[in-house]
Amino acid sequence: MAQILDGKLTSKKLKEQIAVEVADWVANGGKKPHLAAILVGSDGASQTYVASKVKACGMVGFDSTLRTFDETVSEEELLAEVESINANPDIDGLIVQLPLPKHISVEKVTQRILPEKDVDGFHPVNVGRMVKNEPAYIAATPFGIMKLLEEYKVETSGKHCVVIGRSDIVGTPMSILLSRKGYPGDCTVTLTHSRTKDLAYHTRQADIIVAALGWPEFLKADMVKEGAVIIDVGITRVEDANSKRGYVLKGDVKFDEVAEKSSFITPVPGGVGPMTIASLLYNTFLSAKGEIY
Ligand code: GUN
Numbered sequence: 001m002a003q004i005l006d007g008k009l010t011s012k013k014l015k016e017q018i019a020v021e022v023a024d025w026v027a028n029g030g031k032k033p034h035l036a037a038i039l040v041g042s043d044g045a046s047q048t049y050v051a052s053k054v055k056a057c058g059m060v061g062f063d064s065t066l067r068t069f070d071e072t073v074s075e076e077e078l079l080a081e082v083e084s085i086n087a088n089p090d091i092d093g094l095i096v097q098l099p100l101p102k103h104i105s106v107e108k109v110t111q112r113i114l115p116e117k118d119v120d121g122f123h124p125v126n127v128g129r130m131v132k133n134e135p136a137y138i139a140a141t142p143f144g145i146m147k148l149l150e151e152y153k154v155e156t157s158g159k160h161c162v163v164i165g166r167s168d169i170v171g172t173p174m175s176i177l178l179s180r181k182g183y184p185g186d187c188t189v190t191l192t193h194s195r196t197k198d199l200a201y202h203t204r205q206a207d208i209i210v211a212a213l214g215w216p217e218f219l220k221a222d223m224v225k226e227g228a229v230i231i232d233v234g235i236t237r238v239e240d241a242n243s244k245r246g247y248v249l250k251g252d253v254k255f256d257e258v259a260e261k262s263s264f265i266t267p268v269p270g271g272v273g274p275m276t277i278a279s280l281l282y283n284t285f286l287s288a289k290g291e292i293y
Helices: 007-027 044-060 075-086 106-112 124-131 140-151 171-179 199-203 255-259 272-289
Strands: 034-040 063-069 093-096 160-164 188-192 208-211 229-232 236-239 247-250
Touching: 007 044, 007 140, 007 272, 034 044, 034 075, 034 272, 044 063, 044 272, 063 075, 075 093, 075 106, 093 272, 124 171, 140 171, 140 229, 140 272, 160 171, 160 199, 171 188, 171 208, 188 199, 229 255
Parallel strands: 034 063, 034 093, 160 188, 160 208, 208 229
Antiparallel strands: 236 247
């Protein structure tokens, strides 16, 4: 039976550490970190995520600002808000929660955020710096996974890692970070996606699998090698009449059967999700300290 990679506990530890460091930083005259978040529309999951991020700011002693817009907001209006936050010297980090409505270009919005305030690490400047192994804000999900592997001292050097999903936010940066020199890293990485032929052939070779395709319970036990390390990034709301909320959260991994075969596994919820919040706080604190730009 696999050991659980407990993201909830690890995130709590990281947040406590950040809170102590922030208190010390502020007591010594440092600027109190301040994160701004922009939320467009009324998607339930996005509302929940943004609320968690704002709440976490309060818990570690940061200021936060939340700007909400109706989903009919124009691209122009949204870009103007980004620019206003860019120009506000009190705000260290800005995130625009994704997804955005179809009439708004994610690329345009992401690129309008100043790289030095882009604590989500989505701006091409930060992506490019990450690829070149230069100081950069690294996107919260892949960064959180790296921290989790580190916390549990999961061996990565020389391991074969198969990433499922090539999104800009998770799969692609994950493949880059795990192949970089150093720890966690030095993996041989295979990046698979919807056009990959015989995906199970690849996953069965993997020492480490990162499932980030957004397909509930996609990864089954027969697709996994004995003793593999399983990172489940999926978090999909699946309707369930027996649940009080009307839905349950499912990862991309069929947890019970895969847990029996693997050496380490992240649960959903309580695995990768909480780690993303700690990563975002970490980046925002770096920004307030001026440690990257
Ligand atoms: N939507 C899903 N994940 C993320 C994230 O890490 N940041 C933002 N801004 N939106 C998201």
